[in-house]
Amino acid sequence: MGELDGKVAFISGAARGQGRSHAVTLARAGARIIGFDLCAQIDTVPFDMATPDDLALTKKLVAETGSEMVAVEADVRDQAAVDSALAEGIEAFDRVDIVLGNAGIINNYVKTWQIEDDDFRNVIDVNVIGVWHTIKAAVPRMIEQGKGGAIVLTGSTGSVSGISNLAPYVASKHAVVGIMRTLAKELGRYKIRVNVVMPGNCNTPMFDNEGIHRLYVPDAENFSMETFLQRASTMSLMRNPYVEPEDISNAILWLVSPAGHLVTGVTLPVDGGTATP
Numbered sequence: 001m002g003e004l005d006g007k008v009a010f011i012s013g014a015a016r017g018q019g020r021s022h023a024v025t026l027a028r029a030g031a032r033i034i035g036f037d038l039c040a041q042i043d044t045v046p047f048d049m050a051t052p053d054d055l056a057l058t059k060k061l062v063a064e065t066g067s068e069m070v071a072v073e074a075d076v077r078d079q080a081a082v083d084s085a086l087a088e089g090i091e092a093f094d095r096v097d098i099v100l101g102n103a104g105i106i107n108n109y110v111k112t113w114q115i116e117d118d119d120f121r122n123v124i125d126v127n128v129i130g131v132w133h134t135i136k137a138a139v140p141r142m143i144e145q146g147k148g149g150a151i152v153l154t155g156s157t158g159s160v161s162g163i164s165n166l167a168p169y170v171a172s173k174h175a176v177v178g179i180m181r182t183l184a185k186e187l188g189r190y191k192i193r194v195n196v197v198m199p200g201n202c203n204t205p206m207f208d209n210e211g212i213h214r215l216y217v218p219d220a221e222n223f224s225m226e227t228f229l230q231r232a233s234t235m236s237l238m239r240n241p242y243v244e245p246e247d248i249s250n251a252i253l254w255l256v257s258p259a260g261h262l263v264t265g266v267t268l269p270v271d272g273g274t275a276t277p
């Protein structure tokens with residue numbers, strides 16, 4: 001018996017990285033998964049985004065746990081597409097109990113006064129409006145079911161502090177906390193809990209890419225992975241250069257499981273101490 005037996009989780013950005021890890025972790029705990037992802041490039045994003053093959057692999061990995069996944073290509077910026085992804089999942093599984101607003105992008109690594117208009121807008125569209133779309137699709141159904149539920153939005157160290165060269169991203173991740181705090185107040189009476197998890201640097205393509213390497217080691221001639229990881233590790237109290245996607249998934253599993261039944265309205269850092277004020 002798993003702690004999420006009978007539950008259904010709706011996950012944005014499920015093709016790879018943390019979203020894939022969340023899908024597999026929750027599936028292992030007994031949940032069935034409705035996962036969607038853009039599976040295409042957004043032209044302002046400074047690294048390669050996920051592909052349809054990535055999403056297919058997530059579905060396969062979920063199946064290997066003994067659970068099932070409805071996997072849909074959909075853009076979180078498009079409410080109709082998100083609604084339709086959820087509808088496809090509900091057609092198969094007949095309910096939704098858990099929502100993970102995980103899909104996210106990052107801006108080009110330049111100073112605040114140098115960011116292009118469309119770069120800023122794309123980050124807000126995906127990381128803020130997209131999170132709202134995901135919530136908006138699922139919450140009416142969760143209220144109607146009358147069985148409570150759990151929502152976890154993915155923030156960042158940038159939810160609680162500034163990070164040079166990442167103004168749109170930091171603005172978006174602060175906004176996610178505002179949405180969470182408001183929603184937690186609105187949904188408490190329905191026994192639907194809402195929280196934010198704040199990963200530190202996480203070992204996915206959003207962190208392990210050339211642009212981020214250059215931020216930590218600007219002098220290209222001196223670049224080595226060792227120098228990069230050593231410098232990244234100075235951000236955390238525990239001197240870990242990054243966390244693994246599974247570290248975030250395990251925190252989410254606790255937040256959405258019966259063990260977290262009275263936890264709502266919190267911002268939970270999982271970062272080795274990076275976000276410590």
Ligand SMILES: NC(=O)c1ccc[n+]([C@@H]2O[C@H](COP(=O)([O-])OP(=O)(O)OC[C@H]3O[C@@H](n4cnc5c(N)ncnc54)[C@H](O)[C@@H]3O)[C@@H](O)[C@H]2O)c1
Pocket residue numbers: 012013014015016017018019036037038039040049050051074075076077101102103104105126130154155156157198199200201202203204205206207
């Ligand atoms: N990697 C890090 O260092 C780090 C740290 C803190 C927070 N985060 C956050 O964690 C979350 C997951 O990121 P990740 O680290 O797994 O990176 P990732 O790039 O591997 O995964 C992000 C996923 O979101 C999907 N996505 C992006 N735009 C989308 C859209 N418009 N519609 C649907 N799907 C879309 C991507 O295709 C990708 O599969 C993001 O919200 C990110 O901001 C990441």
